[in-house]
Amino acid sequence: xxxxxxxxxxxxxxxxxxxxxxxxxxxxxxxxxxxxxxxxxxxxxxxxxxxxxxxxxxxxxxxxxxxxxxxxxxxxxxxxxxxxxxxxxxxxxxxxxxxxxxxxxxxxxxxxxxxxxxxxxxxxxxxxxxxxxxxxxxxxxxxxxxxxxxxxxxxxxxxxxxxxxxxxxxxxxxxxxxxxxxxxxxxxxxxxxxxxxxxxxxxxxxxxxxxxxxxxxxxxxxxxxxxxxxxxxxxxxxxxxxxxxxxxxxxxxxxxxxxxxxxxxxxxxxxxxxxxxxxxxxxxxxxxxxxxxxxxxxxxxxx
Amino acid sequence: xxxxxxxxxxxxxxxxxxxxxxxxxxxxxxxxxxxxxxxxxxxxxxxxxxxxxxxxxxxxxxxxxxxxxxxxxxxxxxxxxxxxxxxxxxxxxxxxxxxxxxxxxxxxxxxxxxxxxxxxxxxxxxxxxxxxxxxxxxxxxxxxxxxxxxxxxxxxxxxxxxxxxxxxxxxxxxxxxxxxxxxxxxxxxxxxxxxxxxxxxxxxxxxxxxxxxxxxxxxxxxxxxxxxxxxxxxxxxxxxxxxxxxxxxxxxxxxxxxxxxxxxxxxxxxxxxxxxxxxxxxxxxxxxxxxxxxxxxxxxxxxxxxxxxxxxxxxxxxxxxxxx
Numbered sequence: 364x365x366x367x368x369x370x371x372x373x374x375x376x377x378x379x380x381x382x383x384x385x386x387x388x389x390x391x392x393x394x395x396x397x398x399x400x401x402x403x404x405x406x407x408x409x410x411x412x413x414x415x416x417x418x419x420x421x422x423x424x425x426x427x428x429x430x431x432x433x434x435x436x437x438x439x440x441x442x443x444x445x446x447x448x449x450x451x452x453x454x455x456x457x458x459x460x461x462x463x464x465x466x467x468x469x470x471x472x473x474x475x476x477x478x479x480x481x482x483x484x485x486x487x488x489x490x491x492x493x494x495x496x497x498x499x500x501x502x503x504x505x506x507x508x509x510x511x512x513x514x515x516x517x518x519x520x521x522x523x524x525x526x527x528x529x530x531x532x533x534x535x536x537x538x539x540x541x542x543x544x545x546x547x548x549x550x551x552x553x554x555x556x557x558x559x560x561x562x563x564x565x566x567x568x569x570x571x572x573x574x575x576x577x578x579x580x581x582x583x584x585x586x587x588x589x590x591x592x593x594x595x596x597x598x599x600x601x602x603x604x605x606x607x608x609x610x611x612x613x614x615x616x617x618x619x620x621x622x623x624x625x626x627x628x629x630x631x632x633x634x635x636x637x638x639x640x641x642x643x644x645x646x647x648x649x650x651x652x653x654x655x656x657x658x659x660x661x662x663x664x665x666x
Numbered sequence: 667x668x669x670x671x672x673x674x675x676x677x678x679x680x681x682x683x684x685x686x687x688x689x690x691x692x693x694x695x696x697x698x699x700x701x702x703x704x705x706x707x708x709x710x711x712x713x714x715x716x717x718x719x720x721x722x723x724x725x726x727x728x729x730x731x732x733x734x735x736x737x738x739x740x741x742x743x744x745x746x747x748x749x750x751x752x753x754x755x756x757x758x759x760x761x762x763x764x765x766x767x768x769x770x771x772x773x774x775x776x777x778x779x780x781x782x783x784x785x786x787x788x789x790x791x792x793x794x795x796x797x798x799x800x801x802x803x804x805x806x807x808x809x810x811x812x813x814x815x816x817x818x819x820x821x822x823x824x825x826x827x828x829x830x831x832x833x834x835x836x837x838x839x840x841x842x843x844x845x846x847x848x849x850x851x852x853x854x855x856x857x858x859x860x861x862x863x864x865x866x867x868x869x870x871x872x873x874x875x876x877x878x879x880x881x882x883x884x885x886x887x888x889x890x891x892x893x894x895x896x897x898x899x900x901x902x903x904x905x906x907x908x909x910x911x912x913x914x915x916x917x918x919x920x921x922x923x924x925x926x927x928x929x930x931x932x933x934x935x936x937x938x939x940x941x942x943x944x945x946x947x948x949x950x951x952x953x954x955x956x957x958x959x960x961x962x963x964x965x966x967x968x969x970x971x972x973x974x975x976x977x978x979x980x981x982x983x984x985x986x987x988x989x990x
Binding site: 427428433434435436438439440441442466467470471472473474475477478480481484491492495548551552555556558559562563565566567569570637639640641642643644646647648649650651652653654655659660 | 677680683684687688691734737738740741744764767768770771774792793795796797798800801802803804806807811815829832833835836839850852855857859860861867868869871872873883884887888890891894895898928929930931933967968969970972973974975
């Protein structure tokens with residue numbers, strides 16, 4: 364029976380004559396499910412969320428723990444139940460990912476609703492700088508309008524106009540979309556990104572002021588690494604070291620070449636510290652995921 | 667790859683850490699005494715930051731990073747729920763800016779629940795949780811605008827931050843806001859250390875909710891994580907000793923990694939062959955530790971007989987049939 368269930372797979376066969384009934388049935392079941400959920404008492408809300416979270420998480424836990432078939436090729440028949448279930452889970456990944464994407468698409472609508480509510484309130488109450496909100500909303504509508512029109516022209520080739528990546532095939536709509544996206548948005552992104560250079564400068568100035576042993580260590584190690592990247596200076600320093608060591612490259616003094624010191628700082632001080640942090644972050648994420656999956660967390664998100 | 671044959675070690679370590687966490691959660695639920703958690707300055711400053719915002723009558727800004735809805739964002743929102751609880755009691759305005767629609771929806775529900783649980787739902791500003799943009803620098807520009815226009819008194823930058831981290835931190839610094847920050851992205855932590863007053867480094871970010879609430883489940887989980895750390899440290903120490911010993915041993919075999927055609931597809935395979943080069947000591951890929959993480963997979967291990975699915979062949983109509 365399990366084999367029969369697994370053989371149903373995740374997708375509806377496009378040539379199945381009953382596919383429309385299946386789609387309609389799934390949509391109806393979804394609607395009924397949503398209605399029942401909305402009528403569920405508040406006290407049972409947490410249990411429902413925990414159950415949904417557990418089932419969703421179980422898929423990925425099984426995907427991680429269940430053995431995958433070795434050297435499985437297209438059209439192969441699984442040898443046994445273990446291989447069959449492993450294949451079933453692997454085949455299910457695109458389906459489950461699509462479900463997550465569909466959910467995210469709905470949530471994006473809620474995000475845009477939030478944006479509209481915040482800025483329409485600001486405009487209607489004539490709050491401070493309400494003019495910027497007007498510009499934001501006009502930009503939002505304009506980019507959406509031309510973005511969709513451009514997309515339709517590219518994908519559906521309306522009115523026999525063949526639009527491709529070649530600008531000579533573009534209509535005025537594609538031109539406007541290009542100006543809005545590549546001409547304005549990308550450049551504004553680049554401008555914001557460039558601002559970071561100045562922020563790094565001001566932040567680094569404060570961080571490198573020698574106030575304590577830690578900041579002194581920070582400054583010295585940063586100075587060594589930065590200087591090691593300057594070719595001319597590295598050449599002069601290393602030549603002096605080589606001369607002092609009598610031209611012997613395996614002499615003890617060769618350890619004091621600028622690039623060797625910088626390499627030592629990076630691989631023996633920086634990398635171990637980062638690895639240690641990564642272990643801690645990974646363990647934290649694992650424990651957090653486990654608590655959420657099993658519904659063990661009380662308060663905050665899971666309340 | 668089928669890890670019943672190879673690569674079992676990673677699964678074993680993960681499952682062991684899961685057992686550690688669950689065991690300590692169960693243990694913490696039964697224990698009566700409070701488990702000690704070392705002082706985390708960034709979290710001790712939480713009250714000061716909210717108190718300062720209350721005195722100045724300015725908002726508290728919270729940003730859960732620009733990541734999608736995952737453990738990092740959920741943890742950030744959980745910390746923000748605790749911040750909001752205190753802000754609600756003092757009537758301090760809050761601003762929570764999101765770059766991901768799913769995180770926004772979650773944050774909105776959580777913040778509403780917090781105000782409701784405090785019996786102060788009327789104090790909640792519907793616009794306090796807002797979706798700004800899902801484009802990185804549009805979001806950065808939007809949040810920077812809020813920081814400067816509303817002259818926020820305290821900022822909590824907790825979550826997955828990337829290049830925009832310094833834009834937020836320096837803007838808030840320029841208006842004298844108290845800043846508590848923490849990122850799971852190690853590349854951004856130095857920026858936060860340079861620009862913010864308090865920084866949660868590494869797993870302190872995940873310890874925050876246990877530190878603030880002292881709930882047995884969270885504290886037990888924290889102890890489980892520490893056991894996991896001890897396990898990893900012991901592996902590091904053992905691996906160092908083992909490798910140091912092996913690097914002194916003469917090289918007698920060598921590992922050959924290649925690809926082989928197995929059942930109509932290419933697979934990575936490897937083999938151990940006798941070493942006949944110049945006498946030398948073992949190289950890193952000769953060590954036991956390397957082989958444990960990169961097991962030897964021979965073509966024979968991949969040779970498995972399987973039947974092919976029966977495909978119904980569609981019979982193309984002949985030209986004569988079409989004409990008829």
